[in-house]
Amino acid sequence: MKANPHIAIVGATGAVGEEMIKTLERRAFPLRQLTLLASARSAGKQRTYQGHSITLAELTPDSFAGVDIALFSAGGGISRDFAPKAVAQGCVVIDNSSAFRMEDTVPLVIPEINAGDLKGHRGIIANPNCTTAVTLMALYPLHQAFGVTRIFASSYQAVSGTGAKAIDELAHQVRDYTNQTAPKPEVYPHPIAFNVLPHVDVFLDTGYTKEEMKMQNEGRRIMHHPGFRASVTCVRVPVFRAHSVAVSAEFETPVTVKAARDVLAKAPGLDVVDDPTHNSYPMPLQVAEKDNCAVGRLRKDCALENGLCFWVAGDQLLKGAALNAVQIAEELVRLV
Amino acid sequence: MKANPHIAIVGATGAVGEEMIKTLERRAFPLRQLTLLASARSAGKQRTYQGHSITLAELTPDSFAGVDIALFSAGGGISRDFAPKAVAQGCVVIDNSSAFRMEDTVPLVIPEINAGDLKGHRGIIANPNCTTAVTLMALYPLHQAFGVTRIFASSYQAVSGTGAKAIDELAHQVRDYTNQTAPKPEVYPHPIAFNVLPHVDVFLDTGYTKEEMKMQNEGRRIMHHPGFRASVTCVRVPVFRAHSVAVSAEFETPVTVKAARDVLAKAPGLDVVDDPTHNSYPMPLQVAEKDNCAVGRLRKDCALENGLCFWVAGDQLLKGAALNAVQIAEELVRLV
Numbered sequence: 001m002k003a004n005p006h007i008a009i010v011g012a013t014g015a016v017g018e019e020m021i022k023t024l025e026r027r028a029f030p031l032r033q034l035t036l037l038a039s040a041r042s043a044g045k046q047r048t049y050q051g052h053s054i055t056l057a058e059l060t061p062d063s064f065a066g067v068d069i070a071l072f073s074a075g076g077g078i079s080r081d082f083a084p085k086a087v088a089q090g091c092v093v094i095d096n097s098s099a100f101r102m103e104d105t106v107p108l109v110i111p112e113i114n115a116g117d118l119k120g121h122r123g124i125i126a127n128p129n130c131t132t133a134v135t136l137m138a139l140y141p142l143h144q145a146f147g148v149t150r151i152f153a154s155s156y157q158a159v160s161g162t163g164a165k166a167i168d169e170l171a172h173q174v175r176d177y178t179n180q181t182a183p184k185p186e187v188y189p190h191p192i193a194f195n196v197l198p199h200v201d202v203f204l205d206t207g208y209t210k211e212e213m214k215m216q217n218e219g220r221r222i223m224h225h226p227g228f229r230a231s232v233t234c235v236r237v238p239v240f241r242a243h244s245v246a247v248s249a250e251f252e253t254p255v256t257v258k259a260a261r262d263v264l265a266k267a268p269g270l271d272v273v274d275d276p277t278h279n280s281y282p283m284p285l286q287v288a289e290k291d292n293c294a295v296g297r298l299r300k301d302c303a304l305e306n307g308l309c310f311w312v313a314g315d316q317l318l319k320g321a322a323l324n325a326v327q328i329a330e331e332l333v334r335l336v
Numbered sequence: 337m338k339a340n341p342h343i344a345i346v347g348a349t350g351a352v353g354e355e356m357i358k359t360l361e362r363r364a365f366p367l368r369q370l371t372l373l374a375s376a377r378s379a380g381k382q383r384t385y386q387g388h389s390i391t392l393a394e395l396t397p398d399s400f401a402g403v404d405i406a407l408f409s410a411g412g413g414i415s416r417d418f419a420p421k422a423v424a425q426g427c428v429v430i431d432n433s434s435a436f437r438m439e440d441t442v443p444l445v446i447p448e449i450n451a452g453d454l455k456g457h458r459g460i461i462a463n464p465n466c467t468t469a470v471t472l473m474a475l476y477p478l479h480q481a482f483g484v485t486r487i488f489a490s491s492y493q494a495v496s497g498t499g500a501k502a503i504d505e506l507a508h509q510v511r512d513y514t515n516q517t518a519p520k521p522e523v524y525p526h527p528i529a530f531n532v533l534p535h536v537d538v539f540l541d542t543g544y545t546k547e548e549m550k551m552q553n554e555g556r557r558i559m560h561h562p563g564f565r566a567s568v569t570c571v572r573v574p575v576f577r578a579h580s581v582a583v584s585a586e587f588e589t590p591v592t593v594k595a596a597r598d599v600l601a602k603a604p605g606l607d608v609v610d611d612p613t614h615n616s617y618p619m620p621l622q623v624a625e626k627d628n629c630a631v632g633r634l635r636k637d638c639a640l641e642n643g644l645c646f647w648v649a650g651d652q653l654l655k656g657a658a659l660n661a662v663q664i665a666e667e668l669v670r671l672v
Contacts (some may be wrong), residue, residue: 150639154490154582156532156571168589174510180572189615194494194576196620197494198633200646203612207593207635207645215637231639233582234646235492236572240530246490257543274538279525284532297534301485302552309543311534311569 001068001092001332004032008067008091010059010082012036012047015164016311017095019322020071025050027326030333037063053151056131060176064089069332071325072096079173087123092332094125094325098210101126101218108221111327112268113140116332123322125328128222129214130320131155131234135245138295138312142260143265146306147252150229153215156237156244157200158284161316162187176200193238200234209234242284243320244313246297251306257298260308264295267317282313293319337404337428337668340368344403344427346418347410348372348397351436351500352432354659356407361386363662366669370430373399374410391451400425405668406558407430407512407661423459428668430661437554443621446559447663448604449476454667462666464558466656467491467570469537471581474631474648475656476559477603478596483588486565489551492573492580493536494620497652498523506574526634529574536570545570578620579656582633587642593634598645600631605655610634629655633642 007024011017015281024031034049040208042066045056057063060219064070064086072079073096083093083100100106105118108126118125130137139148159166165185173193174181183191184270190197190333201211216230264272273282293314301307314320343360347352347353353374360367362469368590372392393399395414400406408415409432415652417431419436436442443453444462446469464472475484495502502523509519509529519527526533537547544661552566600608607620610632618630629650651655 027515082536152488152567152584154569154574156492175514179516191621192618192667194573194621196572196573196580196582198582198613198617198619199615206638207612207633213638229639230638231488231584231645233490233633233645235580235582237492237532238530239532244532244534244571246534246571248488248567262518276535276543279535281534283534284524285527285530297543297569301567302542302544302549303488303565307567308570309567 001069001335003333004030005068005071005333006033006035007031008035008037008064008070010070010072010078012056013038013042015160015167016317016322019317020073020325021047021049021324022265023307023318025320029324029326029329035067035130060268064091067091069094069329071329073278073321079123083124092121092123092125093241094127094328096127096321097327098129098214100124101128108218108326109328110222111331113138114222114224115331118335119244119326122213127321127325127328128218129211130161130316131157131211131243131245132215132218132315133320134243134249134293134312135215135323136219136222136315137267137270137293137314138264138310139247139249141226141263142251142308144251146255146258148228149250151250153232154246154249155232155234156239157234158241158316159192159236160241162245166193166235167240168279172241188236192236195234195238198233200236215257241286241288241315241317242313243316244282244284244311246311248301248304248309250304251308253309254306256316260298269293269294272296273306282311284313287313290315291318291323337671338439339669340366341404342371342402343367343665344367344371344373344400344406345375346406346408346414347376348392349376349378350409351496351503352409352653355653356661359654359658359662360396365662365665368492369540371403397421400427400478402620403427405430405665409657409664410630419460427459428457428459430463430664431641432463432657432661434465436460437464438672439573442555444560446472446558446660447667448473450558450621451667452666454664454671463546463657463661463664464659466497467493467547467581468551469656470579470629470650470652471583472558472599473603473606473629473650474556474646475583475585477599478558478585478587478644479561481595481599482591484564484604485588487585487586488567488584488648490569491563491571492575493570494575494577494579494652495572496577497526497579503576506576509571510666524572528572529635531574533572534569541584575620577651577653579625580618580620580647581653582647584640584643584645586640591644593636597612605629606631608632618647619651623649624651626652627659628649
């Protein structure tokens with residue numbers, strides 16, 4: 001990879017695309033050129049990047065000529081259609097959709113955990129599911145130290161994980177409440193304001209949702225741990241930004257809260273926020289717009305032999321999406 | 337107990353007290369007289385009951401003369417002070433606080449589960465914790481059929497569980513958001529609007545909260561199952577009314593989704609709402625102000641050998657508090 005690559009963002013007007021632009025800017029990514037791609041509807045709009053104005057272009061099969069790295073975040077369909085075309089034009093694709101995550105030839109990477117998997121990529125690199133990424137930021141260091149066997153987890157997922165329209169929907173429904181008019185669900189099948197929906201992504205025949213199984217499926221690949229089991233309930237909550245996850249984790253070897261805290265305190269990209277006597281624990285409002293995830297509520301699990309409970313929160317638009325994608329791009333540049 | 341008892345409500349102006357009055361009225365409880373007791377501040381206010389106006393009286397040590405059954409919901413301190421005084425005056429106390437729940441001589445009762453424990457009470461009967469009650473409405477029938485060993489659970493608890501001031505706080509903070517002013521937390525240590533707080537009740541030295549341990553401690557007493565283990569994370573969410581709980585439950589004997597559904601379909605006080613292909617699952621907005629709890633998202637747990645995942649929701653002001661207390665009073669009348 002060139003030291004100063006030409007970067008493209010596919011889905012530049014979406015909730016994640018917007019964060020990708022901001023993250024590249026904030027981290028002063030050493031890019032030579034930035035191309036912003038979107039639907040025909042958004043083409044022609046202007047976006048400022050480091051003081052320069054960039055005109056959004058329409059995504060077409062020819063969009064990737066001269067582009068070194070393309071960050072895709074425009075849904076699985078766009079990724080499946082356009083990522084192979086981009087690769088054929090010599091571009092490396094970092095894909096935020098779930099389209100390629102389970103393909104053996106596609107590295108699925110959280111740089112703090114398995115950056116080594118980037119070697120030998122064949123043009124497409126997958127960015128993990130947001131809830132999985134936030135959870136693994138705390139679980140993987142514990143796995144390295146104590147050997148995780150299985151987890152039981154429940155998520156509290158923000159509407160921005162669904163996209164910009166879902167953010168508007170929550171805001172509108174809250175105004176509807178204030179004005180005492182009935183909420184009109186469009187993005188979600190039921191009102192999300194003052195409600196919780198045990199429904200994220202589509203249902204499988206097993207009764208789990210796809211989202212729920214990503215923790216186990218993607219966790220196995222990222223942690224190189226084919227025996228890892230995860231029973232998860234994914235729930236959408238009326239929070240704008242940042243996902244939280246309650247985890248009961250079982251380990252092969254005994255684990256104490258002190259030993260776990262020592263491990264987590266040294267983990268990259270993670271803050272330990274765990275002082276309950278002073279009402280200090282991770283919360284969505286606190287981690288929103290922060291790069292680091294936060295872990296707290298550490299306690300010995302009372303229903304497992306070698307078990308630990310924890311609560312982890314992270315900005316799923318950042319570590320769960322845009323930040324992780326940009327970190328992968330940084331790794332690629334480092335591999336020059 | 338008399339067939340037409342004189343009933344008193346202690347804490348008649350609170351969120352639960354208000355529901356107790358409505359529940360007695362709605363169920364046409366065969367009461368001879370209703371006395372409404374509150375703090376000095378509320379004494380003198382009027383409340384209509386079945387077309388009759390009742391003047392709220394101040395709670396004093398002499399309030400219970402001639403009262404047959406007193407429903408207490410004014411906090412543990414009031415219960416500890418006044419319940420023994422009421423019993424000394426010949427009154428049976430049904431207490432919604434946690435003050436007496438773990439005392440061996442005090443029955444802790446969910447009528448659908450252990451009404452038999454009411455026999456031999458010594459004047460005080462405890463109403464269980466709201467989250468525990470909602471969870472056990474689905475767990476106990478499964479326990480009878482398959483023998484539960486342990487559960488891993490996470491709650492999504494509504495602000496009305498904290499009381500009337502917390503309802504106001506969420507409403508105010510949402511208006512603050514709409515008006516773009518900073519929220520001012522008073523009831524909770526952090527903003528609750530557009531946030532989630534992994535903090536319900538006080539923290540214990542183990543790192544669990546008291547609320548979290550109620551599931552195991554009260555569950556053991558109510559189910560007569562001293563070996564039951566429950567690892568729980570209790571979380572406050574910006575929902576006005578009705579708690580939800582995600583549960584992974586392990587059983588002694590194999591359990592299928594079909595067998596579980598058959599058991600749950602016959603369980604009293606519980607609706608099976610479980611048709612994910614039509615986006616049908618229990619939600620707080622759906623169970624609010626309903627007597628029955630609702631269970632759904634039934635699936636074979638992928639990280640347990642004999643395991644079942646489910647999602648249960650219930651109006652914690654009703655089954656978790658006022659309804660259960662009134663049902664206990666109904667049982668007492670039945671025991672005439």
